[in-house]
Amino acid sequence: MSGRFVxxxxxxxxxxxxxxxGRSYSAMQGDTLLVAVLSxxxxxxxSEFGDGARAGFCLMGACQDCWMWTPEGExxxxxxxxxxxxxxxxxxxxxxxxxxxCG
Amino acid sequence: xAELRVVIVGAGPAxxxxxxxxxxxxxxxxxxxxxxxxxxxxxRRQPAQFTxxxxxxxxxxxxxxxxxxxxxxxxxxxxxxxxxxxxWNVSPGVLHCVQGEVAxxxxxxxxxxxxxxxxxxxxxxGWTMAGCYSLGAAQxxxxxxxxxxxxxxxxxxxxxxxxxISYQYAAAGVDVAxxxxxxxxxxxxxxxxxxxxxxxxxxxxxxxxAQLLLRGVPVHTSVTPLAIDGDDGxxxxxxxxxxxxxxxxxxxxxxxxxxxxxxxxxxxxARCDFTFDPDLGQWxxxxxxxxxxxxxxxYLAGDGARVLGADAAEISGELAALAALSDLGLDVSTSxxxxxxxxxxxxxTFRRGLATAFPxxxxxxxxxxxxxxxxxxxxxxxxxxxxxxxxQGAPEVNRAKALVRVGMGRCQGRFCGAAAxxxxxxxxxxxxxxxxxxxxxxxxxxxxxxTRQEEKA
Ligand SMILES: Cc1cc2nc3c(=O)[nH]c(=O)nc-3n(C[C@H](O)[C@H](O)[C@H](O)COP(=O)(O)OP(=O)(O)OC[C@H]3O[C@@H](n4cnc5c(N)ncnc54)[C@H](O)[C@@H]3O)c2cc1C
Numbered sequence: 001m002s003g004r005f006v007x008x009x010x011x012x013x014x015x016x017x018x019x020x021x022g023r024s025y026s027a028m029q030g031d032t033l034l035v036a037v038l039s040x041x042x043x044x045x046x047s048e049f050g051d052g053a054r055a056g057f058c059l060m061g062a063c064q065d066c067w068m069w070t071p072e073g074e075x076x077x078x079x080x081x082x083x084x085x086x087x088x089x090x091x092x093x094x095x096x097x098x099x100x101x102c103g
Numbered sequence: 104x105a106e107l108r109v110v111i112v113g114a115g116p117a118x119x120x121x122x123x124x125x126x127x128x129x130x131x132x133x134x135x136x137x138x139x140x141x142x143x144x145x146x147r148r149q150p151a152q153f154t155x156x157x158x159x160x161x162x163x164x165x166x167x168x169x170x171x172x173x174x175x176x177x178x179x180x181x182x183x184x185x186x187x188x189x190x191w192n193v194s195p196g197v198l199h200c201v202q203g204e205v206a207x208x209x210x211x212x213x214x215x216x217x218x219x220x221x222x223x224x225x226x227x228x229g230w231t232m233a234g235c236y237s238l239g240a241a242q243x244x245x246x247x248x249x250x251x252x253x254x255x256x257x258x259x260x261x262x263x264x265x266x267x268i269s270y271q272y273a274a275a276g277v278d279v280a281x282x283x284x285x286x287x288x289x290x291x292x293x294x295x296x297x298x299x300x301x302x303x304x305x306x307x308x309x310x311x312x313a314q315l316l317l318r319g320v321p322v323h324t325s326v327t328p329l330a331i332d333g334d335d336g337x338x339x340x341x342x343x344x345x346x347x348x349x350x351x352x353x354x355x356x357x358x359x360x361x362x363x364x365x366x367x368x369x370x371x372x373a374r375c376d377f378t379f380d381p382d383l384g385q386w387x388x389x390x391x392x393x394x395x396x397x398x399x400x401x402y403l404a405g406d407g408a409r410v411l412g413a414d415a416a417e418i419s420g421e422l423a424a425l426a427a428l429s430d431l432g433l434d435v436s437t438s439x440x441x442x443x444x445x446x447x448x449x450x451x452t453f454r455r456g457l458a459t460a461f462p463x464x465x466x467x468x469x470x471x472x473x474x475x476x477x478x479x480x481x482x483x484x485x486x487x488x489x490x491x492x493x494x495q496g497a498p499e500v501n502r503a504k505a506l507v508r509v510g511m512g513r514c515q516g517r518f519c520g521a522a523a524x525x526x527x528x529x530x531x532x533x534x535x536x537x538x539x540x541x542x543x544x545x546x547x548x549x550x551x552x553x554t555r556q557e558e559k560a
Pocket of ligand 1: 143242
C-alpha cells in the first residue's frame with residue numbers, strides 16, 4: 001500500500017535513501033524516521049500482542065508506540081530519530097525478547 | 104559563596120523564562136531537554152533543512168515564538184545547556200540524566216521542573232489502529248515535519264487544541280472530514296464569562312471556529328464517539344450526534360485528544376505531594392503561588408504544574424526561578440513577584456473557564472466496553488481491568504496495575520491512566536479520587552539497554 005502521511009510542504013530538501021525491510025526508499029534530510037517510513041508504507045511495526053499493526057501515536061516520544069528495529073537488533077524510536085542516508089530498519093524484531101520490561 | 108546549582112528540566116516557554124531569570128541573577132543554570140532544540144511543544148522548532156517562515160509555522164503566535172527562540176539562543180553561552188538529554192529519575196538532591204547511552208547524576212540545590220504536558224486520552228474502540236494519532240501528534244507532524252497524518256482526517260475529542268489543530272490542518276489544505284467535539288456547545292457559551300479573563304485568547308478560539316465554518320468543515324458538538332472502524336488501519340469514524348443519530352464518516356486518519364495532562368513523573372519521583380483537582384478530575388502536584396513543590400528545593404512551572412497554556416508557562420517559569428533564587432538567599436524584587444502573581448491569577452480564571460467549556464467526558468471513559476483495548480502498550484482490555492477489580496478487589500490504581508499491568512507498559516500509564524482510574528472508580532462505586540493515582544516510576548521513559556554510567560576523570 002502507498003504511504004500514510006502526506007507531505008504538504010518543504011519538499012525541496014536533499015534526498016537520502018533508507019532501507020525498510022530490505023527494500024530501498026527515498027526520504028529527505030530532516031525527516032524523522034517515522035515520517036520517512038510512513039510516507040511510503042502504512043505501518044511501522046506489528047504489535048507483539050497480536051492486536052494488529054501500529055503506526056505510532058503521540059509523535060513526541062511519550063507513548064513508545066513507534067519503535068522499529070535495526071538488523072542488528074537495536075531499537076529505534078521512530079518519532080525522535082532523524083533519518084540518515086543508508087539507514088536500515090525492520091518492522092519486526094529480528095530476535096525474540098527485544099523488549100525489556102520497564103514498569 | 105559556592106556556585107549555586109540550579110537545574111531546569113525542559114526548554115519550553117516555562118524553562119526558557121526560568122533560565123533567563125537565573126542568568127539575570129548571575130546564576131549559571133543547567134538546562135536539560137530531551138529534545139534536540141529548545142522551544143517546547145507550542146514553539147517547537149522545525150529541523151534546520153526546513154524553510155517555512157515563523158508566520159507559517161506559528162500563526163498568531165509567531166512573535167512570541169521568535170521571542171522565546173531568540174531569548175534562549177542568547178542565553179546559551181550563559182547556560183550549561185544539555186539538549187538530547189533525558190532526565191529519568193530524581194533522588195534527594197540529585198537529578199539523574201542520560202544523553203545517548205551515557206548516564207550522569209547531577210547534584211542540585213534547586214530543581215525546576217518545566218516538563219510540559221501530553222494529550223489526555225480515553226479509549227475508543229479501534230483507537231490502537233494504525234492511522235489514529237493523538238491531537239498533539241497531528242500538530243507535530245504538520246509543524247515539525249510539514250506532513251499531514253492522512254489524506255482525509257477526522258478530529259475527535261474536546262478542548263481548545265481540537266479547534267486549533269483542525270483549523271491548522273484545514274488552513275494547510277488538508278481535507279478535514281469533520282470536527283467531533285464531545286462537549287456541548289451550551290457549556291462553551293456558559294464559559295464565556297471566565298474565559299473573557301483573556302480576551303485575545305478567547306477571540307482566537309472564536310476565529311478558529313469561524314474559519315472552520317467558512318471552509319465548510321462540519322463541526323459537531325455533544326458527540327458520543329462509538330468506534331474507529333477499519334481492518335488494518337483507520338477507514339471511518341462512527342459516532343452518535345447530539346441529536347442521537349448514528350453517523351459514519353469515511354477517513355484514513357484520526358487525531359484524538361481530550362485536552363492535556365501534566366507530565367508529573369519527575370515531581371513524583373522527587374516525592375512532591377499531589378492534590379486532587381475535582382474540576383479536572385486529575386491529580387496535580389501541590390504548589391504554592393510561586394511554584395514551590397512540597398519537597399524542599401523542588402519547583403514546578405508551566406504545563407507540568409498546571410495546564411494553563413504557553414503565556415502562563417512563561418510567567419510561572421519566571422516565578423518558579425525567582426522563588427528558587429530567593430530561597431537560595433539571593434535578593435529578589437517583591438514587586439516583580441507580585442506583578443507576576445497577579446498575571447498568573449488571570450490565567451487561572453481562564454483555566455476554570457476552559458474546564459467548563461470542554462469538560463473531561465468521564466462518563467465516556469467509564470462506559471468503555473469490556474472488549475475495547477484500554478492499554479495500548481500491552482493490549483489489555485477494559486474488561487480485564489474490571490474483572491481484576493471485581494474478583495481480586497483492587498482498591499486503587501497501583502494495585503490494579505500490579506494485577507493486570509494496566510499502566511505498567513512502556514508509556515507508564517500516560518495514555519491509559521486517566522481512563523483506567525475512571526473504570527476502576529466505576530466498578531468500585533467510588534469517587535475518582537478514592538482510587539488514587541498511578542505513581543511515577545523510574546526510568547520515566549525507557550532507556551537504551553546499553554546505558555552506562557559516566558566515568559568521572
Ligand atoms: C503536542 C502539544 C501541542 C501543543 N500546541 C499548542 C499550541 O499550538 N498552542 C497553544 O496555545 N498551546 C499548545 N499546547 C499547550 C501548551 O500550553 C504549550 O505547549 C506550552 O508549550 C507549554 O509550555 P511548557 O514550557 O510548560 O512545556 P513544553 O513546551 O511542553 O516544554 C516542556 C519541555 O520539557 C521537556 N521534557 C519533558 N520531560 C522531560 C524529561 N524527563 N527530560 C528531559 N526533558 C523533558 C520536553 O522535551 C519539552 O521540550 C500544546 C501542547 C502539546 C502537548
